[in-house]
Amino acid sequence: MLPLRDDNPTRRFAWVTLIIIAVNVVAFLVWEPTFATGPDAQERQSTFFFCHAQIAWETTHQTSLEDGGEAAQQAIGRSGILSSRSSAARFQRFLRDRCPHKSWVASIFTAMFLHVSWLHIGGNMLFLWIFGNNVEDRLRPVRYVLFYLASGIVATLVQLIPDPNSVIPNLGASGAIAGVLGAYLVMFPRRRVLTVIFFFIITFVYLPAIVVLGAWFVLQVFSGIGSLSQDVNTGGVAFWAHIGGFAFGALMALASFPKEGFGRPAPRRPDLPLGTGYGWGRRRRPPAPG
Numbered sequence: 001m002l003p004l005r006d007d008n009p010t011r012r013f014a015w016v017t018l019i020i021i022a023v024n025v026v027a028f029l030v031w032e033p034t035f036a037t038g039p040d041a042q043e044r045q046s047t048f049f050f051c052h053a054q055i056a057w058e059t060t061h062q063t064s065l066e067d068g069g070e071a072a073q074q075a076i077g078r079s080g081i082l083s084s085r086s087s088a089a090r091f092q093r094f095l096r097d098r099c100p101h102k103s104w105v106a107s108i109f110t111a112m113f114l115h116v117s118w119l120h121i122g123g124n125m126l127f128l129w130i131f132g133n134n135v136e137d138r139l140r141p142v143r144y145v146l147f148y149l150a151s152g153i154v155a156t157l158v159q160l161i162p163d164p165n166s167v168i169p170n171l172g173a174s175g176a177i178a179g180v181l182g183a184y185l186v187m188f189p190r191r192r193v194l195t196v197i198f199f200f201i202i203t204f205v206y207l208p209a210i211v212v213l214g215a216w217f218v219l220q221v222f223s224g225i226g227s228l229s230q231d232v233n234t235g236g237v238a239f240w241a242h243i244g245g246f247a248f249g250a251l252m253a254l255a256s257f258p259k260e261g262f263g264r265p266a267p268r269r270p271d272l273p274l275g276t277g278y279g280w281g282r283r284r285r286p287p288a289p290g
Helices: 015-031 041-052 056-061 069-079 088-098 104-113 118-139 141-160 174-187 209-227 239-256
Strands: 002-006 192-199 201-208
Touching: 002 118, 015 104, 015 118, 015 141, 041 088, 041 104, 056 069, 056 104, 056 141, 069 088, 104 141, 118 141, 118 174, 141 174, 141 239, 174 209, 174 239, 192 209, 201 209, 209 239
Parallel strands: none
Antiparallel strands: 002 192, 192 201
């Protein structure tokens, strides 16, 4: 299932959500070596992530890999990221040369604005725009920013649980966005979401938010449990960050956010001219003369 838009108008334009999306896009296009070419392009991107993304070992040991001494070397050696011709000590020296002043605290925040591919950033920004504007509308800008960042931090901490000594860079806005999704599910459970379903044929259907987001969360839980097995390849997806962020957002919404609940039907959105508002709509035909 892929959501395209929700049937949930806002009272104010979602400037904060738009700014967050813009920061992510600028970071991906300008700051990251996204357009690097040549034989060292992959190495440049990997080095960038080691220098700026969050790494579990660094967070749990409160220091960077390059300054972690022998303990960091052992973690690097166990990770399997080194070629047979390299050594952990050499990799440490390489990181010390490329990013000598990395802050493990700052990396928790910068990682929320980094993405590894076009598909990664495209999917995250689509979900953020569809569901983030309504959460922002109810929380107001300052509270929304604090909630978004807190969701990302909690997601990062939960992702540490399965492997606190991992040296693989962890990055992406999905943990923070998962918090937004959890809050949306509690705040607007019956709002309709236009969804593409891929099952033999492509089908467009309106589904309640609780179905779309509930199914997404269940998928993350099963995938997260599966990732605990060494025999399952998760493709580097941080499922436990998704689970932690979503749960945090839902709990925060249950505790203190304004919400519609299940008791009343969701108000239907009036038709909007094409290209206006927050989604697609049908043009109203003018009344027939006579």
